[in-house]
Amino acid sequence: MPETIDVKQRILAANEAAAKLLRGRAEANGTLVTNLISSPGSGKTTLLEATVRTLASRLRVAVIEGDIATERDAERLRALGVPAHQILTGGACHLDARQVDAALQLAAFPLVDLLFIENVGNLICPTSYDLGEDFKVVLLSVTEGEDKPFKYPAIFAKAAVTVITKSDLLPHVTFDLDAVRRQVASLNPDGRLLVTSARSGDGIGDWCGLLEERLAAKRSART
Amino acid sequence: MHELSIAHEILRTCRQAVAGHGPGRLETVRVAVGELSAVEPDLLCFAWEALTAEGPDAGSRLDVEWRPARQHCPACDADKPRSAGSWLRVCPDCGAVLEVDGGDELDVLQLTFVPDEKDEATHA
């Protein structure tokens, strides 16, 4: 005779518990944590390099890099003097909170103001996993096409900030910025959208300003 | 495809739930998947098949209950139906921001478990 058992459990309960722990620690430390998500090559690491160049004199920064293979992205950040730890997922298409927790233990970063988590290049899978971040950031480069928000609605709906990257290439590609703005606004009316180029520096000041604002807001909410 | 990771978590959760029930096999597992959870039901079922194929739970069935998100317009005071796959958060009639309720479900609801008869007999 088969037995029927009521389970009633969140499938990602283990991830959610780890995320809660991470969030609590970041709260206690006054660290602003962002989870950067995009397709491969949209410019996550390059944006982080530009961010570090702009902010490192004022704020303490650390980076966790998620990739399937190679230490390359962490090395790029370390070359700028930023503590960076590489998580190698060995094939998995997303980071989960337990990996981030383990990485933070291993890395033993000093106390920082900003912790960036660069997720594995993928617009779908990372969406489901809370990493204890304050907010998700989705990046979309102008070479990827303007239909992406409606094609990958989950991440554009969930990310508090959408960063359009590689705006220096706009003259060379067909990319209807207004169409993207409209899609993001209708998926995520409370979200922010920034247009940036790490190459020309366009919009990098706005992006860094947003980070500083959110950090200040988080800290003043604490006291 | 993170559906395989999700399937792993489902199996782990189920196996934990039957841990005190002796040896046996899962027969059916019912899960809820919300439309905002970024999990694709078909891919999840394929992943489940692949994951369980070699073990004691081979042939078990994963039943996915699809949970749409409910969208309510506070200005029109009405629920707003959407076409499939459309996620718009603004009211098609008045432009107000819609309130979203549910759709983020990702739960193991219930399972059926068939204890090994042979084992029951030897322990009886």
Ligand SMILES: Nc1nc2c(ncn2[C@@H]2O[C@H](COP(=O)(O)OP(=O)(O)OP(=O)(O)O)[C@@H](O)[C@H]2O)c(=O)[nH]1
């Ligand atoms: N023209 C231009 N190229 C850029 C810009 N930002 C990044 N790139 C180029 O885009 C390519 C990919 O950039 P990365 O920063 O490595 O992208 P990523 O998102 O970190 O990639 P993965 O970690 O592999 O997912 C590199 O060749 C960069 O030089 C930009 O603002 N303008």
Ligand SMILES: [Mg+2]
């Ligand atoms: Mg990178």
Ligand SMILES: [Zn+2]
């Ligand atoms: Zn309305």
